[in-house]
Structure formats: structure tokens, C-alpha cells
Amino acid sequence: MNNKKSIIIRSALCALMAIVLVALIVGNVYANKYFDTITEFFHGADLVYDSEELEKALANSSALCREIEEEGIVLFKNEDMNRNSAATDVSPALPMSEEELTKVNVFGWSATEKGWVAGSDGSCNANNGANKNKIAGILKAFDQAEIGEDKKPVEYNKELIAMYEDFRIGRAERRGLNGHDQFFMLIEPERSAYDKTGANGKTILENAKEFSDVAIVVISRLGGENNDLPYFQLKNTTGKYSDSDTLPRDDMRTYLDVSTEEEDLLKMCRENFRKVIVVYNGCNNMNLEFLDRFDVDACISVNGTGQTGAFAIPDVLSGKVNPSGKSTQIQPYDLSTDPTFKNQGKYSRTTGAMSYLEDIYVGYKWYETADEEGYWKDKTLEVGNKKLSGYEAVVQYPFGFGLSYTSFEWTVLERSPAAGEEITENTEFSVTVAVTNVGKVAGMDVVELYYRPPYYEGGIEKSSVNLAAFAKTGMIEPGQTAKVTLKFNAYDMASYDCYDRNHNRNYGYELDGGDYEVVLMNDSHTQDDCEGASVTYRLTKNLKFRQDPVTGNEVRNRFTKYDVIRKNEAGEFVKETVNAYANCATDGSDSTQGKIDLLSRSDFAGTFPTETAKARTGSAVNDAKGYVPEVEEVTEKITTSVESNLRLVTKEDGSYFSLSELNGGLKNAKVNDELVQKLGDPETGYDAPEWETLLNQMSYDEIFKLVQDGNYYNVAVESIGKPKLLDSDGPSGLNRHVAGVGGSDKQNWTMYCMPVVIAQSWNTNLSYSFGLSVAAESLSSGNNGWYAPGANIQRSPFCGRNSEYYSEDSLLSGKMAAESCRGAIANGMNVYLKHYALNETESGRIGLFTWASEQAIRENYLRSFEIAVKEGGANGIMTALNRVGAVWAGGNRALTTEILRDEWGFKGSVVTDSYCGASYNPIKQSLYGGVTLMLGVGTGDTIDKSDLTLVAAARKAAKDIIYAWCNSYTISKNHDHSQDIIKTNVGTFVQGEKQTPYWCIGLIALDVVVVGGVGVATFFLFRKKKVKEETVSEK
Template sequence: MHMNQHTPSNGRRILLRAGTAVCALLAGLSLTATTLTEANASKVHNFLGTNATQIVNDGDENEDTTYFASEFDSWEDAYNNALDTNQDIQEEGSVLVENNGALPLASGARVSMFSRSSTDIVYGGTGSGSIDESTVVDLKTAMESAGFSINQTLYDFYDGQEGYTRTTSDVAEVPVSEFTSEVEASYADYSDAAIVVISRTGGEGDDLDADTAYLNLQDSERELLDYVQQRFDTVVVLVNSSNAMSLDWLDDYGVDACLWIGGPGQSGLTAVAEMLNGTRTPSGKFTDTYAADSLSSPAMQNFGDYTYTNATTQASDGASMSDTVYDLLTDSSGNVTEIANAKNYVVYAEGIYVGYAYYETRYEDSVLGQGNADGDAGTFASSSSWDYDEEVNYAFGYGQSYTTFEQTLDSVDFDGDKATVTVTVTNTGDTYSGKDVVEVYAQAPYIEGGLEKASVQLCGYDKTEELAPGESETLTIDVDLRDIASYDSENEEAYVLDEGTYYLAIGSDAHNALNNILAAKGMTTADGMDEDGDADKTATTELDYTVYDTDENSGNAIENRFEDADLNYYQDDTVTYLSRSDWQGTWPESYDSVEATDEMIADLENNYTANEAETTEITYGADNGLNIATMRDADYDDEAWDQLLDQMTLEEQVELVQNGASQTAAVESIAFPGSVDADGPAGLGSSTGRRYYLEDINDKDSATTTSAVGYNSSVVIASTWSRDMARQRGEAIGEDGLWTNTQGWWGPGANTHRTPYGGRNFEYYSEDSFLGGTIGAEDIAGAQSKGLRSFVKHFAVNDQELNRHGLSTFANEQSLRQIYLKQFEYVVKDGGTLSLMSSFNRIGVKWAGGDAALCTDLLRDEWGFVGSVETDFNFHATDGYMNVRSGLRGGTDQWLAMGESGLIDFVKEDADLAAEVREACHRILYSISRSSAINGIGSSGRIVKTTVWWQWLLYGMTGVTGVLTLAQLGLLGYGTVRDERRREAHITVAPTAQ
């Protein structure tokens, strides 16, 4: 038999099959994308600036629902105000370190700008505090706008350099050997001054490199300064670092003037240039001690990478933030326990002696000849025994001006533990106007063997208005001696003022004030002082023994909360804390060989015990006729909150708690459309998640291409020593919130500059808790006055970035109370912050967000805080160390998490957890009700859901690709049948052979 086949082209069939496969793939992708985006719709809306919920108000059409209004008529006005505020902060926060008359420079001066940093300024920090550099004013533009002529040849040389990338361990300075003959010839026309920019960077997730002494001057910089000194008569240095550098080299290289500018933010360099030409006058004061050697503080002896001797890492050390690293800890019986992020620790053996509390106290003791203060322990820059003048370049609170001032202490009126200090400030210069800061320091009596106390402690400050030459202003500063009380964890479990003589002194900085106190004690340079003080700037009073065992804000009892944060709680007599009774014998050793005990391992596990009872006692889905806006004036304990919470479904409560990723989730049952929450401490214009202005404040889809302003680093803000400037900054960010449709601000930062090397020092204010806390309180109050809810971070003791995920921080209760928690106490009580962001680290061995002693006993019960606490970024809310159940139990309310936490299943099986979720919603919604998130919601407001463009696009894509797939399948099927029929029709049978 012979078959004669005539079939269609195989190529056509292949094309049909391929087309069908492609369409099916696209349909599957579209369906998957639609499903995933719908499941995470709130995050997509937040990212794209869209909103699928609308508020419909059925009540009085004349009801005013704008609870927080802008004072500006357009975003341009708000934007320009923010830029102006940034520049004013830069002027009042820049510190004139040295000046032999070189500054200000002559109008129209022709200058050469040196260093790679002159074309690559550090505007802020990395991570959440970074600045959108596409919007910044660079140094060259600022200088030319101020009338200077810039050496373009030199500028182009630096700007064109490749391969020099600045890091937290390498300044990446271009060697002087790289200068071309053309560059060197260019100096002749631009020789009025050389401006050398010295920069240091820092950022989230990475501390500065102490092993390379990164904050000391590097060899390449020394070569550059030596080179410049030989070629220019006038050398001006700009210190572009938010971390306290060693500045012992200024005299070595003939530097004529030095201006510290910190992180100038988006427009701060405009003010810097105007200070260089004399249009503006710097009036900042240092918020940190500037040591001759950046490694010399006692805290640096225990800063960095420490691992329990019985711990190993199971996962990769290079795991990303989204990964939970599980560590293996071996107990005394040889049993191995797997715990998330548990292998690292650090010991704060310096106790309360952080920053100037160390340097100034040791100075006084060396003058008085007590406590072995002049021994060699802790000697880094001294030629022999410890010497203050060799160890410290510039004291806390130091700063010069283009003019001079005289301060007179007019009176100090004591009334119990309150004091009123009156000071007259006079501009004694002949040429320049300027502002001056009055700094008030206290000294409490130190009893050897008693409570540790710093020799001076800042307790009050104020800043004058602009004073013309010869002009005076009298300032009145209220001092609460409770602010200098010491925490007694051994006996009173309370704050204590010992009986004895108390000194109040004014001074141009902490060291000058201490010398004034020593002068009042009858001491002179003959007794070892480095300069004579002025006893007329000091007042004294005698106080009886006083115990503060009740919080002045809440009226609740003060008691020990953190005994287990001290490593000695687990291991007796392991840590010797630095004491001024014996500087030599108690100088901190490095605690680099700590073994986690069985009890520590058990506490590190942080296991949760569920109450396996049904949740039927909680009401869900009631119809009580309330919404979130009706609660805006309700006290936290108003019974109406129970009625509002009863309206929520279980699913809504769980979503509100578990989904805080750049938002607070919408709650339909109470007409809450959700809020947008944005990073970071430099404002809403950070490059990690910047927000864009609205052309029309009432039209959420009218965003422009201009991002919100990135502000000066927090150190610069604190360096203004101006509550008014801090409030203005907060108000400007609050306006940014109104004009960018942002209702929550993940900022500012209120942690402590424990060492100069902290990676996030740029976003924290100071080494001093009083200055940082009071500046932060005004910053927050300003933002919240505009309806921008502040999430102050990172609560608490997040003072280093290395190993921050799960790091066990060990400290005694006195230092925790007085140094690391005090700034948060001020922002809670005085700033009225509505929210806090907890930290990645552990307090002792307990995760901060799950530590009831921190987030409940201290924060809420003692301080009286009634807002909400949110976690820092967290992917593993189910099984990681920041898990949702232990966090809710400890006092955390909301998870900055991506993905599901498993919370809804836990709640259905755990009555206690269900109650904790409900109370967490109470706290979140209370804080929301005080923010601009309720703008537009009337007393009868309700939510109407809509479908926005990207949802229609996905629905359309899914539909079209689905239809195309079906069509392709039809064509393929039809073609197959047709081909089969054609094949059968063309079969022929050959005749049988004869």
C-alpha cells in the first residue's frame, strides 16, 4: 500500500503552539500579579501614590473636616520655606572652630577648593537618613552664588576622578601626586584662599571603622594639607562630618580658619557660602566632645564585634536584612539551642561616663588630686600621665563667632529643687552681629563610694536674638534640679539628690563652666587648672537629701526595671564599671570572652506561652455609628474607644497590627482610609523612599516631580542650641507631610552618641541626653502641630550598627536611666510624641520590642505614654526573634513587616493574644486620631472603595491575555482537526501488483 500524504506546514503548527504557550504564560503572570497586588494593595497604593478608598461624608455639608491645615497657599511656598529653614539651621548650627581673622573672606574672593569631597559633599548619611542628591545645592554653585570665583580647572580635576569611592573606612582622597601641571598652574589666578573640605560619612547598618582610626586625619589628607599650606597664604578648612573627628591637626598645617558644617542637607551649603563671605554669622556649639584621639573615650574599649564564646552562626554572616540568622548556643550540659540573631553582645562598662561626663569629670579629679585621675590608664594623646589639654581638642558646647560676647550672671534664685537663672549677654565686638548661647551647668556633690556623678551636667540653655555690636539681651532660664538627680538602683530604686552643696554655673562650654565652678571652690592655675575660672559666674545652694520615687508626669511609682540588663545579673562580679573613685583601677577592660549561661540562653529564646482559650468575649463587627474622626478629642481611657474597637472585625484588627510597612492599614468599619508613613530622620525627602509634593493639597493625584526637602543632619540641628530652630524644623517637616500626603514620619532619632564611631550618629542629636532630649522634643512638637505623627527611634540603646540585629546590650540601670533612655523620656513627656519605633537590639538578652520592662513598665506605666510602638523593619514576624506574639506581650503594637505574620491563626487560639491585639489597635488608633490622617473625615464619614488605574490595567491585562489564550487554543484545536481531515482525504491506495 502506498500513502500519498498532503499535510499543512509543520511551521504553522509550531507557531500556533508557541503563540498559545506565550499567551498562557502572560495570562498566568497577569493573574498572579493581580492576585499578589490585591493581597498587598495597600503597599502598592502607597508606592504609586494612589488610593482605592474615598471618604463620603453624609452629614452637615458645612462641617469643617480640615483638622490640620497648611499655613501656605501653595506647595511652592511650603517648599521654599523648608529650604529657608534648612539654611537658617545651617547658619545657627555651624560651629566656627578656629579663626585668626581669615574669615569672613573678602567679597568676590578667587578661591581654590581642594579634596575629592569639594565635589562630593556628604549631605547627610546613608540608608534612611540619606538625601536625594538630585535636588541638592552643591558647594561650587553655593560659592558662586555668594560671589566667589572658583578655580574651575581644579574643580574639574576632582570632579572627573574615578576610582575614589568614599566609605566608612576610607576617605578616598586623591593623592597630591596626581595633580597635573595644568592644575598647579591654575592656583595663581585663584590664590585668595584655599578651601579644603574634610569629610566623613556614616550610615545605617555600618559603623565607622575604628580599626583604621577613621575619624583621625588620614595620611592622604595630611599630604594634601601640607601641600596646600606650602602654596597658599590663607587656608580654610570645612569639616563635613556628623561624627566627632579628631581635630588636633589644625595647628600642625597652618590652618587659618575652620568651620564645622556637619551634614548640610539639601540647601545648607548656600548658608555655608554666605558664612564664608560674611553675609551670615555662624553661631553653633558642639554637641559632642572633640577628643584629640577619636579612640580615647572609655566606651570605645567595648565597641564593635563581640561574640559569645559558646555561640556559632548557622546561617551566612552575609545574610540580608530579610533573612533571620539562626545561631547555635551550647549550654553547660552540651545541649545545642537554635536562636535567631543571638550570638553578639556588647558591654557598656563605662557606666555613666559618656562624652564630657568622662573628660570633664576626670579633669576635675585630676585638679583636686583624687581618684587616681592622673594615672596612665586611658591615656591616648597625653605625653605622660593623663592630661586634659592633651586629650581634648574642643569641649562639649564649644563654638566661636565672628564677633565676641560677654555674659554676666545677674542672679540665681533657688526655690526648693527649682532655680531661675538670669544672664545678660552683650555683643562686645565692633563689626559683626551675631547670636550667642547661654549654657547652664550643674554640679551635684560626689560622695566617694556613693552614686557615680559627672562633675558638670547641662541643665539649661537658651539662645539670644541677633545682637548688633554693643547690643545686650537678658535671658531667663528655668532649671529643674530633678534633671540632674542620679538614679540609685541599689538602695532607693529612685532618683536621688544627695545632701550637700550644689553649684550652678554658666560658661562658654562645659569645660569653661567647670573652671568657673573650680574657681568658686578657690582653685586656680596654681592648683593644676588649665586656666583660671570666674567665680562670679557660679552660684551655690545647700540641699537636703531628696528622693524622687514618683514620676512627675504620670504620678506612678519609679522603681528598678532593668536589673537583668546588667551582665552581673547573670554572672556575678563579671563587669567592673568605671568609677571616679578610682580611674586607674576601673578603666574599662574589653569584655571579649563572655559565655552565655544557661539562664541567658533561656531568656534569649524568649518563648511564648499561649492561653489556649477561645476569644468569644471580644466583640467584633458591631454597628455603633462611630468613626476614627469622632475620637479626635477622646481621652485614651474614654469608654467610647471600646465602642469603636467593637466595630472592627478580627481581620481588620490583625491587619492593622501586622502591616505597618510604610503605612497604617485602612479600617473600613471605622472609616479610616489608612495613612502613609515615611522614612527618615532627614525628612520626607530621603532618597530611600522620598515623597513628592502636591500641586493641589486637596488632590492626591497631583504630585510634582519635586521631592520633599532633605534637611540637615540631626547633629546640626542640635548644634543650633535653639529650641526655636528645632520647632521650626519640625513645623517645616509637618508642612512637607501635608503637601506630600504623608501622615507618619519615621523620625527623628533620639539615641545617644555613645562613641564617635556610631554609624547613625548623624541622625541622633548629641552625646548629652538633656540637650538631645529637649531639642528632640521641640522637633517632634513642631511636626505634630501640623498633624505629622512622629515615630521617634530607635527605642532603645541602639548606639552601634554592627550586629544591630539581635545584639545583646548590657548596661547597668543608672546608665540606662541617665544616658540612654533620658532623651526618649523628654520626647515622650515634653514633645508628646504619638509613636515610637523600637530597635533591633536586645536590652540585656531581651529584644527591645518584646521587653515589657521597657515598652510597658517604663514607657507606659511610669512615663504615662499612651501612643503606639512599632517595630523596625522585620520580615520574620512569625519565627524570628522579633516575633509578633512576644512583641505584643511586651508592649509593641505594630509590625513594620512584609508578608503575613500568622497572627490571625494565633489569635483564634489564644484569648490573651486576642486582647493584646485589641489593645494594640486602641493605641495605634489613638495616635492616628491626633494626626492629619483624619483630615477630610466628617462625623458621619464612611469609606467607599474605588478601583484605580493600575487595578483596571491589571484586570484588563488578565482579561485580554485570557481571551488571547482561549483564542489561540481554539485556533490550535481547529488547525489540528483540519489537518487530520486533510490528511485522511489525501490517502490513496496503490493497485495490487499482478
């Protein structure tokens, strides 16, 4: 019995040791396969943060961040301080006098160092690295301000700040990126906190009143990736909190409404201080109705200020900087009047689905069109001392609104075509405006040009007002004049008729016959009073754009079924139905529930969304979820592993780099300039004959690894001399935090203002400079690619990622994104324009069914990408994690190939947004759809060499990845840098010393210990058995 038991024990131990050995072997195999990724996770990428070139770039970027903020701050309110007195002279609250500003009270917990919002959570989160101590909030900006001739700092009430810091030192530890609502915790002490005893036995409020009669109130709101803003408030009014606590919750207010504590604070300040100024510092536009309710004297919106943007605040308050920013979202008094309100974010949508019921009527296009149709005529509102009606009772500040410390007058100098002329498909509209500063201080102005198209009830849906062009002046001295010219073309006014609503058998872009008014406006609601501000043009008959005007390629429905008339073999004309992509229309019409209920101008009252749309289900939806695109079958094997002498990069002496050298540590590298420029030429490079030779040199494994392994890089390829190229987030400047890699604490890249601040400047030159500057930092530290800019629009104020995007308007967003792309590429960096497409919902975005009409998709959600591709030369795209309709965006060939490449003419690399496993991002669907690079460490499924069609798709994807780098290099080499604020040394490789992989040493030590342990255990296990057997035989 004992012998049997001994055998069982020995067998179990042997099995255990076998399992340990197998696990060790498998671990070593994977450690070898993912050596670079594991090394980067523990030690960081081979990036350099202390080079002389980087220091120059950082100094430039820091100054640019401040300049962007100076032009991007929006002055929403600036009341006459004599408005409630008998005085007749006008005395605006801002700018403040030197005497006022050198001593102020700063109220609001958000004013503290830990409360100030410099950036958002997620891929915009650049504030954790070595640069975190460089970030300035309002207090640091006041400390370092230079007010007046004596250059005095702004002295603020330290007792107030100490009270806030004692109340709570920081925000919640839990991140919005991880889906935690505690991230949105509102931190503000109750009103009674100001009645506590302070210095000299007086209350904190009494001391504040003695300190200054000016109250600057800071209010902030957070936002970020993977978590939309809540429709409730979680509040911390005690200062005490741990992540396990349950916070008081106010379900009567959204996160973007003012809280009761903030109301009490504003009321207290209004009752006790002569001048009350609000500084709004947040990621998303907040409901600002409280400005009127509490009769606030002035308000500036600074949004996320980045690293140095806050230094602009005292300059704006003092008048040293004249604010010239304009809003990029409309500001209603009540956020529930927005048609997206019932279908946005995780708190107002069906689980797993989002429906864009508002159709094309997003932001100002809704509010202005509703006003045109008389939808607001019965609205009234009493707020503060105002009694409002109609549009004014609904909209507090229009889109494109912003005040200045001076006044401007516009004069139309030239216009073409002349008023009343007929519009043709080739018409280019141009207007030159003289902008004269008629005020007393220097300032900059923004000229906005809109068009009003004809609308026919029941016809194509159209907004009554649409931004067509804009231009910002330079600094204009009092009495001086500057000229700006604004241009757009007929195609820019075209509507996309996906349903043939005007019954002319056309499914595509077109202009209805009728009158088109082109109007110079101060904002989306206010026409300028200059002579000739409005001109009307005539189109006598419908005008169709069946081909893209830039590429000449066919444009047709991709996401909506439509009918065509064809001639059959018998010579008869017959009607055929062409199904939507994947046989499942994005408007839900192929689902069991039918088409989603879209808002329509023909009946706003009857179609305004009042409830959350139901999910779309059925066989068509289920079949489309895993739809693999149909592509032309390939029957011949690709050529691989051919010995040839084409190399993208060589050593100085012409010899070739090894794979380990290409993976890091390139010293004395020389770019094959002639070859790379042939391959990267934007006009002829993609079809260069050298591609065939170059690609034939690559092995199967090299092709597959290049395509499948793209975790914040694209891998080295030894056979063609391609180095490993690193990529980084994000829209507010480079960072690698979301990558989860080591070395994040060493990052010292610039944290710029949020992109929305760039857009609020309405200055495309600043956006271009932003791209240049990010690229300069990138290449001088060894990084090559940029997961940015963000070209999605701000569909709703509650989208978690609004801070990464520019505007609710697709034209403004597209122009800004295009210039950032153009600047980055001009300095040699690859861009990945993101998130393509319909990624306006963050919560539950992975696999989210997104239902919308093709008209809305093209006019609102793709147009900004289209502009950035055509005008900005974007050579990279990042797809979205959601579905477009029922099909994952990255595997959606209609989106990522047929529109992006075939219609717009895009050439370059398309990377996934993260990698969610083979079940959701299968390699075949990805490559057939148009993806070239998987943002992950390998993929869960492999490329079968016997699948000739899939292998050919992988080879094309490899070409696209390589082309993007060659294209940026070529453009930079041939770009005129004479007017650029900074230039990079493109073609040089900046890489740090290779990190000692301590994890690898640890693994080797583990191998030795485990193998040795198993050996020793085996020896003693069987030795003991032998001893026992000898003992028995002796007996």
C-alpha cells in the same frame, strides 16, 4: 513500551501544568491580599508633589534649611594671622575680606558636586528624588554668593575643580546601608597630582598660587544606616575603581582620622598659601588634631548641609553671618581615649553582642570626670607648635564649644533659690542672665548651665559635670543686651541607683546628701568669668524620687534584680529578691560570665575598657531571647462587627466611604470633628466612652490587618471610616527610599540639614520650626506620619547613624527631639520617635545583644525619649532592631509598656523598626510587649481568634494606632498658630489620582496566557492519544 513511555510523559506534563495552575492561583491570592503594597512598589504611593500648598511649604522649608545651617555651623578655630610675626594688632583669619573671598582656591575632592556630603545613607537619604538637582554644595554656594555691596560671587579656581572631576566623578556605587565598606572609600589624589602641567605650561600648584593666596580645604566623611564607621581606611588615590576592585587599606588609621593624602594636601597648602581654612563637611565628627599639627588658620564644621544649607558657607566666611553654633560632641585629640573605643561598631565588638562598659561615662561626662579625678595629670602632647599637658593634651575642643566673631559678657540678674538654700524634691532652679555684646559685630550667644553633684567613692556613679539647661539669645547688636532665663528642677539632677550603692534600700532615682554646685559655663570645661557664675546648694539628707514627678507613677528597677523587705503572713519582715525582666538582667549578671565589667569612678585606671567584652551566654540568656511577656489573662471575647454610626471621616453629605475610597481617592471628605477631638484630647481622650462603641464596630479581620500590616502606612478601616494613612522616613526630612517603593524619583520633599546641625544651633525654636515645616510638607502632599525624630545619643563617634541623632548628651538630645515632635504635632502630623532603645550600633543590629547597667540605660539612653514624651507630647514611638539585654526591644514589656506607658504616661502608637519575620518579631511577644503596629506587609504568624488574651491585645493596639492620629488632629486644631512660621490645613486629605495598576493588567494577561496555554496543551495532549488509539484499531 512506547505506550508506557507516552503515559509517563503525559503524566509529567499534567503534573507540571497542575503546578503552574496552583502557583498561578496562589500568586493571584497574594496579589489580591497585598494589592496596595504591590501597587505602591511599582507605581508609588498616592502622594501629590505638585500642589500649591506643597509649593508654599517647600519654599518655607528651603529657607529654613539655610537658616538652620547658619546657626548650626561651628567655628572651631580662628587664629590670629599675625601670630607668627612682630605685629601687635590682632587679625583673625575669619571673617575674610571682600577682596580675599571673591577669589579663592578650593582644595579637596570632596568639594566637587559628587563629593559634597549633603546627607547620610539610609533613612536620612533624601537626595535621590526630584529634588536632587536642588541640592547645593560649596561650589554652587560660591557661584550664587553675594559678597559685598556689589554682590559678587566667590570666584574659585576652576582648573583645580576640573582636575578633581577628571580624577573621579563620583563615590562608590555600593551603599553603606547594604553593609559595604566600599561606601567609606576615601577619594583624594596624591600630592604629585598638583605637579602636573596645567594651563600656560605651569603646574596646577603654580597656577593655584597665582590665582589666590587663600586655600580652602574641604574634608568630608560619610555615615549612615546599617554600617558603623570602620577602624581602618579604604583609599582611592588613582581615581579608577569598580565595586569588584580591592582598595588599598590603611589599618593604622581609623576612618575618622586624617588620611596620608589629606595630610600631604594640608602640608602643601600650609607651605604655599598665606591663609589655610578647613571646611569640614561630614556625617560624624572627625578627629581634628590635624588643625593644630598643620597650623591651620581657621576651621568651620558644616556637617551635612542638606538642600540649601551650603549657601550659609560664603556668608559665614565673609562675616555676613556670625557663626553661633556649639559642638554637641567633645573633640579629643586621640579617639582611642574614649572608653567606648574597644566596644563599638562591628570592628570592636563580640559577634552578636555589644557591651556598654563605659557605663554612664559617655562623651564629655567621661573626659571631664576623668580630669576631676586626675586621670589625665601625666598626659603630655606636642602637636604642631603646641606643648600641652593634662586635660589640654587630651581634649582639643570641649562639648558645647564654639567661637564667634564677637565677644559677650554675662551678668547674673536673678537666681532662685538663693545660694546655700536647702534643696527639696520640689526645688526649681532658675537663673536669669543678661548677655551683652561687647564686640564690634552683631551676634548670638549660647548660655550653658551645668551642675556638679557630690560623689562618694564606691557610691552611686556620677559625672562631675552635667548639662542642666541652656538658652540661646536672639541677634544682639554691639553694645546691646539680651536676657535669657534657664530653669531645671531637683529631679533633673537625680542619679538612678539600680544597685543601692549608698545602702539606703532604694532602687531608683535619688539625690545623695551633700553640696550641689550650679555653674554657668561657656562649654563643658570652662566656667564663665562673670560674678556669681557658680552657686552651691546644700542637701542635708538623701532625697528619693519613688514616683515619677510628672505622672506620679511608681518608678522601680526593671532591668536589674533587687531586694525588697516585705512583711509575710506571720507578720515577720523578710527579704525577697525581685528578678530583672525576663529573669535576665541587662548588665549580664544572670549570664554564665556574670556582670559586664563597668567603668567606675572609684578606679578609672583599673576599670578603663582595654579590650572587647566577651559575649554573655547561659540558660538565662537563652530563655530570655524568646521571652513572651506575662500579661493578665482575658477570658471574655471582644465585641466585634456591631452596626453603629460612628465614623472618623465621612463624605460631605454624611454618607460613608467605601473601603476602596478610604484606601485612596478621598474626595470631599469631612472629618467628624466632634468625635475625633473627643478621642484625641491629650488629657481625657484616651479614656473617652466613645472608644468602646467605635472599637466594637471593627471586625476581627479589620483589627488584625490594622495591627499587622504597617509597611509605611496604617490601613483603612471601613467600619469606622478610618482612611489609609501614609508614613515616611526620615530625620532629615521626608523620604520613602528605604521603603523600596516606586515613585521615589518623583519625590521633591526638602532635604534638611542633618539633625546634628539643628542641635549645634542650640536653638530649640529652630527644632520646633523644623517639625512644623516637615509636617507642612507632609500633609500638603498626602503623607501623615513621620518616622522621626531620632532620639538616640551619639554614644561613640563611630556610630553609623550619628548624623540622624542630635548629641552625645541626653538632655540636649531630648530637648531638640521634644521641640521637633511638638512642632510636627502642632501641624497635625504623627511622629514616631526612634529608635527605642539602645540602638547606638548599626552593624549587625538585628538581634544584637546589648548589655548595659540600668543606671546608664535610664540616665543616658532613655532620658532623651522621656523628655520628648513628657515635654514634646510624642504620640508615636519606633522600637529598635537590637535586643535590650537579651530581649528584643519591641517585645520588651519592661521597656515599651512599664517604663514608656506606666512610668512616663505615654499614649499612642508603637511601630517596629522593620519586620524581621515571626521568629524574631513574633506577634504575641510584640503585642504583649507594647508594640501596636508591625512595619511590614503582614506578619509570618497570625492572630488566633481563640486566643482571647492576644485578641484583646490586638484590639488595644488598634485603639493606640487610631488615638495617635486623633491626638495630632486635636492638638493641631486647638493650637495657637499665630507665631508659627507655617500652618497646615489639618483635616483635609490631599491624595493624587489613583495609579493605573499596570502590574495588575500584566498579571491578568499572564493569567489568560497560562490558563489558555494549559487548556490548549491539555486538548492536544489528549487529542493525540485518541488519534493514536483510532489508528491501532484500524489495523
